[in-house]
Amino acid sequence: MRYAETGINLEIDLSRGGIERVETDPRDTELYLGGLGTNAKILWDRVPPEVEAFSPDNLLIFSAGLLCGTPAIGCNRTIVTTISPQTLLMAFSMMGGFWAPELKYAGYDKVILRGKSPDLVYLWIHNDKVEIRDAAHLKGKGAIETAELIRQELNEPKAQVSAIGLAGENRVYFASIEQGRSSASRGGIGAVMGDKGVKAIAVRGTGDINIARPAEFIGLCDEVMDYIKFRKENPIPGVIPILSVLGSPQEMAIHDERWHTENFTWGNARTRRKGFWTEEVEKEWTETLDNARTRMISCYNCPLQCGATISMPGFPTYMMKCFSKLTYTMAAMSNLNFGLRIAQRATEYGVDAYSAPQVMAFALELYEAGILTDDDLPGLPDGNEERFFWLLDRIVRREGIGDVLANGTYWAAKAIGKGADAYAHNTIKKHEQLPLKLGMLNPVYFLMYSTGEKINITQIQGQFPQAPFPEREHREAFVKDWFQVPDDRFKQYFLDWEPRGDFSNPYYPTVEMCCDIVEWHEQMHYIDDALGMCTGLSSFHLKAPYHVHNFPKFISAGAGLDTDEAKLKQAAKRYRTLVRAINVGRGMRRKDEKPPEDHWKHRFPELEKELLDAYYRFKGWNDEGIPTTESLHELGLDYVSEEFIRRGILNGREAAPSREAVVEQASQ
Template sequence: MSWAGKILRVNLTAGTVTSEPLRMDWAKLYLGSRGLATKYLVEEIDAKVDPLSIDNKIIWATGPLTGTMASTGGRYTVVTKGPLTGAIACSNSGGYWGAELKMAGWDMVIFEGASAKPVYLSIEDDKAELKDAAHLWGKSVWETEGIIKKGHQDPLVRVSSIGLAGENKVLFAAVVNDLHRAAGRSGVGAVMGSKNLKAIAVRGTKGVGNIANPKEFMRVTYEKKKILQDNAVTGAGLPTYGTQVLMSVINEMGALPTRNHQDVAFEGAKDIGAEAMATPRATDGKKPLVTNQACFGCTIACGRIQKIDQNHFTVDNKPQYWGASGGLEYEAAWALGAANGVKDLDALQYANVLCNEQGMDPITFGATIGAVMELYQMGVLTKEQLGIDAQFGSAQALAHFAEITARGEGFGIEIGQGSKRLCTKYGHPELSMSVKGQEFPAYDSRGIQGMGLTYATSNRGACHLRSYTVASEVLGIPVKTDPLTADGKPELVMAFQDATAAFDSAGICIFTSFAWGLADVQPQVAAACGEEFTLENLSLIGERIWNMERDFNNRAGFTSKDDTLPKRLLEEPAKTGPAKGLVNKLPEMLPKYYDIRGWDGDGQLKAATRERLGL
């Protein structure tokens, strides 16, 4: 079976590192990664715990397909109670770190307690120990990774770490590995910082050899890779344009949130999308996009590597930013660009680079800047408070805010609390475009109705990666549905939520779902883990994971009142485009969603649902 069968438990208070066997009875019910780590977390912490207290725990976890030859099998998750939302936090990352942990012989690492001084965990196959990190504290993610590799005299060590944002407990601090791959959302990096944990360095040389049926696994993974290769999205669109291919598509259908969701289309979309990245600049004749890049085992290669014009104002006299670095994904380009009315592509990349360098979620950061700019537009915030003129569209303001938030200086400290707390402090909580305290990604739910229900019911706060109904409503995958109607959306959202939980827990990338369904994942899991993983069983696992997360949130204090959207989306109709005159139809969708979920009118699991799922 494809699990390593071992976990590391690190007590940061006592300074101990111990090995223990994986609970295989739980692995059969929750699979791995997101599902299995969440099971451990909810069993071991009080749901009402303060996320930044010593009593919270944080877990790094791989899935059974992580480190194998399954396409995109390099994913890992970081699971904790999130400080941005107070809800369950599960943030997923690619790169090479997850596969390295698995190859070192570990399924997951659980951290509990808090260290009195900065430390990092070093893992070299079976050898694991805490090391002093005083020399790393105050360093960026990039510096930390370089220092650790040099100190271990091994360039192949993989590092998962925090930058200044995590140290300063920015509530949307990310955990970053391989320089620009991130477990980005919900503030998992702040929990890491609260425990004085700077990094986990891992080197694995064992490989993943315990596949249940090796010959069948080789056969079926080859077959499924061919499906990815032949698909228009995973075989052509994403490799060529990355996720940025969506910028013009979503803008043209009137669902690109602009200037803090005041508008649904951005006049500068063409200047910050995939086409602009691939077009030579007028200033230096060079393309911003250098190449694409793949994570471990990935046959899609959607990642972007990008360069900033050396003469751009953001990098003037800053040669450390002149080289190629992790480039703009669609969500980041939207949050740093359209959400703020900024159409300067190099300014967006500069802010994105700072997010990578210091470990910040660009979605929450950019969306929070959108709220700041609207408060400035209203006269609630002033130039004296912000340190700069912050009109919508100001690339200078965007760059300034990225710098002071990354460093934890001045008004950047308030930005680091996220839009919900910031807008509430200044008397306009309705201007926070968030659910459960987490900011929306790049889809306006007046133009894509299913995403409104997705956001409202997401267990980790507003999120597109828990139910990407855009696939169906916009791209026609697996079937085309009308984005402007509420009809059928409760069933669609539930199906996406449950399937996504299974994909995540297997240890593969959710982008494979543009070409694969659960029926494609199931034979890979069965060949790797055992024949008991039937399609029906895998579907049930996804549903079980979703309901487990929901139950934790309910015990943490969340109710049906938290399954809502900002008034702007429920009461202010879209001004232009196909959705003109529409608001989101959440009140129509939510009761039916509760009903098919097997929840009562308060959003609590019914006894029959608990019994059926074994919760």
């Protein structure tokens, strides 16, 4: 018997209309867990570097996490994996909601799409019955609209639907896959779904998911629930509102947006508006949100209320998530009222709420600079807000300039020329980033930005505080009940970290400590993404209910795997390295691993080089960021080094210091 997982993947060949149920190898679960881990293995095995995003040979994998469908609280995420048309690297965007558990109950761990359908179709998965159905009547429909129409025509109100909007159909490079109150947005995976001719996947399941050691597992869940209650009653003092409580984050609950509006930049990631958050603004925005918000809502089996149903006058009701609350507002230099209105349309179109607003602000900046002219933007309205609506409508239809902008700022700047490059200033690995422009280099963030392969900072940062606390007493109080740390040395790193002086950024935390902290953050995220756990109860948060100490117990009692902290870390390292291997195969090298040049005003080239050198060594990668033969061997990934040697990426003679030696060095 299989526990936590179903042991069955659904293979769909869209070109031939083939549907196959394939039993998976339990040994792969031991090595790569599930979710992102096993997705990476499939992608490595079946999608060689020559396969492009829009090739029929590219796969689009929808995977439930290993523990989705069990009572593990907040474990509901779908991990979607493919090759991105924008970054040309592996994309693994994720969504919460209700889809992954439903897939499990239907009897599957993953849906693997290959080929291309000649006509627009949707999939209907109802336990053993799987159909490819015509979706001609859904062409051009909004993502949320599509989900409702499918539920109605199937007469299955309990079906869960993942769908694309117009942006996905038209292969916009930042198209999302929407699913009720969630979306998998980063990396343009919605474009790949559209390219494959799949409008939606509807799922309904009524089967069982088994737990290996039931009483123990429920005991662990109860502990998590109790800790969630404790954290609700004891927010962390001295940090910004969204970090003081749990959640993904709880943007819909929070009115105080001083931190975001004054620290993030506005427009095309340009202007920082200190002093923006006045009483007047607070009153206006609070009213806007209170009037718009009908109800706070949650994902499957999670008590936190990170989402909300939003109704703006003249717009249909929709479900808003996280920080899309402010991205449109700030890109357009407007107010929350505008942000909540345009986000409704953007959700139906299915676009990423980080990239889309930035692309539009970029276009308007080019227009102001005279690089784009009235000839490029015929009929552009006068008002700023109208311009954003106008651009959005054109981008998702790929009409006129929209066709260029639909590829994101990096590719659009290349196509436009005339110095447009300088305006596409906020990308990493060709992908738009959060609009952050700060003063002093933060060495931990430097490493996370540079080497993170999620290519999205919010999904890399984590359980170690973002900034030092000014008072030592406050720091001492913080570390007192900080049992989530992998090791007590992290407490010392934090205790000694000062806002100014010798023990402050950028030289403190030291290079070795930075490696250690980044490793911890990254590990947590990679574990979450294999299990299907929401970062809002785990890797994203200070003092989270899930951590490196209880995860092995959950996996062992839930999935019946013989694991402990060491084995779990090794597994996470294995598939994390596999993600890197896929990207290295696609040409990713050290030159690609850098934050936007203007991310910090004060940069330290020598220190940055040292950080990257040390981190690469720490990870067992060579100077180009390529995992060495030796470190691959240690992880049981000899098949990767063989392929790298065959392709001339490695020559088979590299040696890297062992991990133990680096850790030893770090603790000295």
